[in-house]
Amino acid sequence: MRSPMTETPATPTLSFREGATTALPLAVAVGLFGVSFGVLSASGGGIGALPAVVMSVTTFAGSAQFAAAAIVAAGGQPIAAIAAALMLNARYVPIGVSVARFLPGGPLRRFLLAQLVIDESWAIASKGDGEFDGHRLIGAGILLWLAWVGGTVVGVIGREALGDPAVLGLDAAFPALFLALLIQQLPSRTAVAAAILGGVITLALTPVAPVGVPISAAAAAALLGLARR
Amino acid sequence: MSDAWLIVAVVGIGTMLIKASGPVLLGGRRLPPRAAAVVALLAPALLAALVVSASVGSDSQLVADARLIGVGAAVLMLALRAPILLVVVVAAATAALARVAGIP
Numbered sequence: 001m002r003s004p005m006t007e008t009p010a011t012p013t014l015s016f017r018e019g020a021t022t023a024l025p026l027a028v029a030v031g032l033f034g035v036s037f038g039v040l041s042a043s044g045g046g047i048g049a050l051p052a053v054v055m056s057v058t059t060f061a062g063s064a065q066f067a068a069a070a071i072v073a074a075g076g077q078p079i080a081a082i083a084a085a086l087m088l089n090a091r092y093v094p095i096g097v098s099v100a101r102f103l104p105g106g107p108l109r110r111f112l113l114a115q116l117v118i119d120e121s122w123a124i125a126s127k128g129d130g131e132f133d134g135h136r137l138i139g140a141g142i143l144l145w146l147a148w149v150g151g152t153v154v155g156v157i158g159r160e161a162l163g164d165p166a167v168l169g170l171d172a173a174f175p176a177l178f179l180a181l182l183i184q185q186l187p188s189r190t191a192v193a194a195a196i197l198g199g200v201i202t203l204a205l206t207p208v209a210p211v212g213v214p215i216s217a218a219a220a221a222a223l224l225g226l227a228r229r
Numbered sequence: 230m231s232d233a234w235l236i237v238a239v240v241g242i243g244t245m246l247i248k249a250s251g252p253v254l255l256g257g258r259r260l261p262p263r264a265a266a267v268v269a270l271l272a273p274a275l276l277a278a279l280v281v282s283a284s285v286g287s288d289s290q291l292v293a294d295a296r297l298i299g300v301g302a303a304v305l306m307l308a309l310r311a312p313i314l315l316v317v318v319v320a321a322a323t324a325a326l327a328r329v330a331g332i333p
Binding site: 022025026029047048051054055058059060061064065068072078081082085086089090091092093094095096097098099100101103107110111113114115117119123126128129130167168169170171172173174175176177178179180181182183185186190191192194195196197198199201202203206207208209210211214215218219220221222223224225226 | 234307
């Protein structure tokens with residue numbers, strides 16, 4: 001009879017904690033952005049307080065939610081808000097594929113765990129060279145989800161009292177984090193080339209493509225992987 | 230159903246399906262080598278895209294504002310081999326100071 005102890009699973013709990021710890025400073029920033037999403041949504045002409053909270057619980061994708069809320073607040077059509085949000089989230093197709101084999105459990109559990117994938121939790125879970133730590137992702141994802149939903153609730157309740165997260169420079173925290181993580185992900189010349197190409201695609205498309213499309217389009221830079229190895 | 234709830238429902242369900250598509254359809258299987266080589270490059274490509282978008286992207290425009298100064302500070306900290314947390318905090322503090330100095 002096979003012993004369940006043959007392979008000591010010492011890592012899952014540790015990885016989970018490690019993910020949450022790494023995400024902690026980001027959780028503060030994500031929470032404050034959640035607050036600003038709540039404020040924006042609960043203000044006049046916004047999507048409203050309860051829809052905002054339900055959206056944070058179910059969608060859990062900051063940039064897409066901000067895009068949808070801003071379009072509604074600006075008087076845009078629902079279809080425009082929906083299209084912008086879903087295009088922004090299209091990048092989660094390749095991102096989901098990249099972490100697929102590192103998420104534990106059957107289809108239902110994977111479906112639920114996949115919801116914890118956002119840019120930040122995905123970046124924290126990355127070990128380089130296409131490998132990911134699923135439990136780090138779960139730890140980071142749960143903490144960031146709590147921060148995002150909690151922030152939204154605080155925002156819709158206390159929308160007048162709160163200021164702009166940009167004053168604290170929190171909007172500069174995200175590119176800094178992405179940059180720090182990018183530097184750890186360049187094990188080969190091909191990876192450097194993919195990064196440069198991805199950056200250039202985004203830079204070139206930002207002024208001409210709808211919001212969110214440039215990031216999805218940058219995924220095309222990964223096709224460099226088809227070149228001879 | 231009001232417009233707001235329509236948006237919340239469609240975006241919510243759509244995003245859930247998008248996020249789950251890879252993990253549910255692929256399951257625990259490995260990708261074929263050529264596909265794996267492409268997937269391995271998704272991280273650097275998309276991270277670079279996020280760096281660019283979060284540094285200079287604003288709706289559909291490229292703007293140079295206090296964020297870029299914060300990112301400059303991050304580059305400096307990374308060159309000094311500072312830990313990630315310190316890099317992020319210094320970037321945010323630098324951008325905040327730049328805004329105090331009147332840079333948008």
